[in-house]
Amino acid sequence: MAAAVADGELSRSTIVSDRVRGRHLLTIHGYSDTRITAPTGKCVKSRPFTIGGHRWRIGYYPNGLSSAVEDHVSLSLVLDEDVAVAVKAQFAFCLAGDMDECEEELWQELSLTWSPVRDFASWSGWEHPKFIKRLDLQSSGHLNDSFTIRCDIIVFHDCRAVDDAAAFVSVPPCDLRQNLGELLENEKGADVVFEVGSKIVCAHRCMLAARSPVFAAKLFGPMKEGNVEGVVRVEDIEPDLFKALLHFAYTGSLPETSNKEDQDAVYQQHLLVAADRYDMGRLKLICEEKLCKYIEVGTVATILALAEQHRCEGLKKACLEFLTAPNNVRALVATDGFKHLSTSCPSIMVALMAMLRIS
Known part of the structure; x- marks a missing residue:
């Protein structure tokens, strides 16, 4: 056959x-x-x-x-x-x-x-x-x-x-950031409520604890915060800033804003303070990097004081480098910000006085 x-x-x-x-x-x-x-x-x-x-x-x-x-x-x-x-x-x-x-x-x-x-x-x-x-x-x-x-x-x-499998299977890029952003937005499974000013913000305890040791202590530590209804009150921060902080905790990125340049400089200063408060190191460095672009005669005193108070070494060096130009340091002395700097950060004044003597 x-x-x-x-x-x-x-x-x-x-x-x-x-x-x-x-x-x-x-x-x-x-x-x-x-x-x-x-x-x-x-x-x-x-x-x-x-x-x-x-x-x-x-x-x-x-x-x-x-x-x-x-x-x-x-x-x-x-x-x-x-x-x-x-x-x-x-x-x-x-x-x-x-x-x-x-x-x-x-x-x-x-x-x-x-x-x-x-x-x-x-x-x-x-x-x-x-x-x-x-x-x-x-x-x-x-x-x-x-x-x-x-x-x-x-x-x-x-x-x-x-291998032949590559001809049939196409692996898309990771969409974890988008998924977690949607989780925060739709509040599905949220188990903690924050009262920020007049606003209520819902979130997920485990996510925040994983991203911030301060949140971990507040939500799971022996002195965890919250009343009998499980509401955690947050003081000294604007609701929009707190929401931006949570958005970064979930996605590793900041939400888009419509701020003008002068408004954004102030926004980044407040966000840096919040990042330091909640020990979110990468967010703090991002704010430092952004603030480096806003250093000028009218802002350098405020930004330098902020850098000194919140241990931002890179931002501090950027401010001092800006002030190595004799015209810049002389212009700073004539501003109200210089008076504030002299009272809030006396240690900085030694370096500035040395720059003035050199110039």
């Missing part, structure tokens, strides 16, 4: 290309000084950093790459190593944003600004001659004699064969 022949059998194989993406933040301090010390065509290189298994540097041209673009800030990305085969990569530069945005949204936002896929040979790079006009930078709200550049890089690796 002849052997039976199977009919309709199907086999599959899959070839994929690996890619690795990453980001580097380069902060330029003393922008006005860099314009003096680096003439047109001269760049200052960043420290080396690694993305996709390769070492890179960013070149910063404060007066442009050439005379044709001397009214611009120019940038370059350089492969800072010896390679046998050129590295294929894409890159995008932008000013670092003010929001703690969702990671996937950041990449979508950059989708229209990526360079073409480039070949990076050993020690070579590609330029972005017209990154931003200096006048646009100065009016952007990002510049306070310092600003931060975000460089996003995608490195493409070789193609390879993979």
Whole structure:
């Protein structure tokens, strides 16, 4: 008898290309000084950093790459190593944003600004001659004699064969942040009620205890707070700030606000105080970073006092660096904020008096 022949059998194989993406933040301090010390065509290189298994540097041209673009800030990305085969990569530069945005949204936002896929040979790079006009930078709200550049890089690796399952299964990005945000918003399963001013806010004890040791002590410790109805009263904080604090506890990000620049500076100061009060370290650092952008003659005294009182070393250093400019420290002395600083933070006055003697 002849052997039976199977009919309709199907086999599959899959070839994929690996890619690795990453980001580097380069902060330029003393922008006005860099314009003096680096003439047109001269760049200052960043420290080396690694993305996709390769070492890179960013070149910063404060007066442009050439005379044709001397009214611009120019940038370059350089492969800072010896390679046998050129590295294929894409890159995008932008000013670092003010929001703690969702990671996937950041990449979508950059989708229209990526360079073409480039070949990076050993020690070579590609330029972005017209990154931003200096006048646009100065009016952007990002510049306070310092600003931060975000460089996003995608490195493409070789193609390879993979198991067939990869042809059928596509794993979406993690949506935990969205899920937890919705949990806070719809209050499903909430087991603690906060009375904040005239507002009632519901939340979940375990979530808050996991995110803040202060909440853990208040909600589960031997001296846990709450009346017979289980209501916890919260003093000395505005309802909107407390809701922002909870939003960060659930999602690791801050809700969007419509605050103007001067309002946002005050908002970030109050939020920093709340973050310190509830021992939420990452939120406190985010507030510090944002407040660094609002340091000027009219605000430096208040921000410096805040930094000293709440042990914000990075913010304190940023304020003192701003005051190394003789004109800035002299202008500070003439403000009402200086009087407040002298009474609230006498230890700071020693450093300021030394700066005045030097200037």
